[in-house]
Amino acid sequence: MAMARILCLLTAVSAVEVTKDTWDEMTAGKSVFVKFFAPWCGHCKTMKPAWDKLMEEYKGDKDILVADVDCIGTGKSMCDEVGVKGFPTIKYGDPHAMEDYKGGRDFDALSSFTKESLGPTCGPKNMDLCDEEKKKLLEKFMAMPMGDLEAKIKEQEALSEAADQELQELLKSLQAQYEKATEAKEKKQKDIKDAGLGMMKSVKAWIGSVWKFGWDGR
Numbered sequence: 001m002a003m004a005r006i007l008c009l010l011t012a013v014s015a016v017e018v019t020k021d022t023w024d025e026m027t028a029g030k031s032v033f034v035k036f037f038a039p040w041c042g043h044c045k046t047m048k049p050a051w052d053k054l055m056e057e058y059k060g061d062k063d064i065l066v067a068d069v070d071c072i073g074t075g076k077s078m079c080d081e082v083g084v085k086g087f088p089t090i091k092y093g094d095p096h097a098m099e100d101y102k103g104g105r106d107f108d109a110l111s112s113f114t115k116e117s118l119g120p121t122c123g124p125k126n127m128d129l130c131d132e133e134k135k136k137l138l139e140k141f142m143a144m145p146m147g148d149l150e151a152k153i154k155e156q157e158a159l160s161e162a163a164d165q166e167l168q169e170l171l172k173s174l175q176a177q178y179e180k181a182t183e184a185k186e187k188k189q190k191d192i193k194d195a196g197l198g199m200m201k202s203v204k205a206w207i208g209s210v211w212k213f214g215w216d217g218r
Contacts, residue, residue, distance in 0.1 A: 016055045016067040020078040026065060027095035029123035033058075033066045033114055034091050034098070036079050040072075041087040050107035054114065063120040065095075094121055 018026050018034065035051050037044040051068070058066040069075035071084055082091065082098065090105075091098035092113075103113050122130035127138060141149060 015052060016059060016065070017074065018065075018067045018069050018078070019074045020081065023078060023095065026067070029121065029125035030061075030063055030065045030095065031093055031118040031121050032091070032095045032098065033064065033101070033110075033118060034069055035067075036069045036071050036075070036082070036084045036087065036089040036091070038072045038087045039070065044088045047088065047105045050105065050110055053107055054110050057111070058114065062125075064114065064118045066114065092118060 033054075035044075035047075051066075055066045055068070058064050069078050071079035071087065079089075090101040092101050093099045101113070103109050120126045120129060122134050122138075124138060124142060127135055130138060141152075144152070
């Protein structure tokens, strides 16, 4: 039991966790392999030893970040932003355009995928990997005074938040419309029932049986 506790503590120390606040700094110039998890999730617990081993293997790597995001704790806002629906959700690639990982979840499968599919990405550290359009953008941003760059970042983040808010307002509006339409449908169905639709059908069925078998008066 004591040994198990020690191993748990060692695993916790070696874990690499990312939050929304640390995302940009920790992923800059890297491709990522990220597990979005919930501490209570059974499947998350099952794959934890393999994932922790992979995180330890790539800890401090200059080109690849293998990390955890705790969707119930410090990483909840990050999970909401990328649209995590179930646990664990594993994503990889460009930190700002991640794709869903569909491969195996044992260590050998995860390790092979990391070696074969991940590596350095376009960024200030790897401008040789950028196409001309992205290289020009990088050069433009790198030439900006820090104050101007921070203001530009805030401006774009505000636009992103506004877009999210617009979507939420639209969803609320659609939900209200759906509820209103559902109420209207239920009222119509009640009116139809009260008008005797069920009785009409029973009369029709009775008449049909009379025509087919005759009426014996009973």
